[in-house]
Amino acid sequence: xxxxxxxxxxxxxxxxxxxxxxxxxxxxxxxxxxxxxxxxxxxxxxxxxxxxxxxxxxxxxxxxxxxxxxxxxxxxxxxxxxxxxxxxxxxxxxxxxxxxxxxxxxxxxxxxxxx
Amino acid sequence: xxxxxxxxxxxxxxxxxxxxxxxxxxxxxxxxxxxxxxxxxxxxxxxxxxxxxxxxxxxxxxxxxxxxxxxxxxxxxxxxxxxxxxxxxxxxxxxxxxxxxxxxxxxxxxxxx
Numbered sequence: 001x002x003x004x005x006x007x008x009x010x011x012x013x014x015x016x017x018x019x020x021x022x023x024x025x026x027x028x029x030x031x032x033x034x035x036x037x038x039x040x041x042x043x044x045x046x047x048x049x050x051x052x053x054x055x056x057x058x059x060x061x062x063x064x065x066x067x068x069x070x071x072x073x074x075x076x077x078x079x080x081x082x083x084x085x086x087x088x089x090x091x092x093x094x095x096x097x098x099x100x101x102x103x104x105x106x107x108x109x110x111x112x113x114x115x
Numbered sequence: 116x117x118x119x120x121x122x123x124x125x126x127x128x129x130x131x132x133x134x135x136x137x138x139x140x141x142x143x144x145x146x147x148x149x150x151x152x153x154x155x156x157x158x159x160x161x162x163x164x165x166x167x168x169x170x171x172x173x174x175x176x177x178x179x180x181x182x183x184x185x186x187x188x189x190x191x192x193x194x195x196x197x198x199x200x201x202x203x204x205x206x207x208x209x210x211x212x213x214x215x216x217x218x219x220x221x222x223x224x225x226x227x228x
Binding site for chain 2: 036042046051092096099101108
């Protein structure tokens with residue numbers, strides 16, 4: 001079965017500092033990988049996705065992620081954090097067990113940004 | 116274009132009651148999936164529907180059921196509510212339910228007391 005592990009349930013950075021949120025996956029087939037963001041009391045918004053092709057994926061709000069097959073990782077980065085980036089971030093893998101597609105999510109990482 | 120809309124946004128139910136949650140997908144999307152997000156955890160897959168047929172079901176008890184209507188909207192029903200059913204219920208729509216991204220609604224926050 002496919003799975004996702006997000007290292008660090010809470011990450012705290014200063015405004016302007018690098019944001020690094022870690023995600024490792026387990027998949028028996030070439031994975032489709034996603035990062036979603038969730039603001040308080042809201043649903044999930046897609047930040048970026050990796051399907052095939054270029055391993056460095058750029059998303060919205062200045063975020064990007066790099067697919068590293070050898071490390072089974074898909075870490076999310078942003079060069080300079082803004083206060084508005086404070087939210088919960090979920091890494092997910094698309095799973096096709098049973099003949100249909102569903103997302104398997106990690107437990108999430110809460111990002112705090114300090115002035 | 117409207118995104119995925121869910122109703123109601125919040126509701127409170129008593130243990131043992133029944134609840135119906137509703138979802139309207141993005142126009143042109145024929146697949147709807149339901150996820151349960153318990154506080155402090157990632158969303159867990161409940162159901163996927165495509166063209167009014169159930170395609171898949173997650174590891175949830177039979178108290179959970181769903182259906183999809185000809186206009187592709189969907190309902191999630193939960194019977195005999197337990198305290199542990201308290202969660203944010205998310206609906207996601209996609210064009211075919213394939214491996215492309217799913218677009219999520221704002222969710223329905225269910226509290227069981």
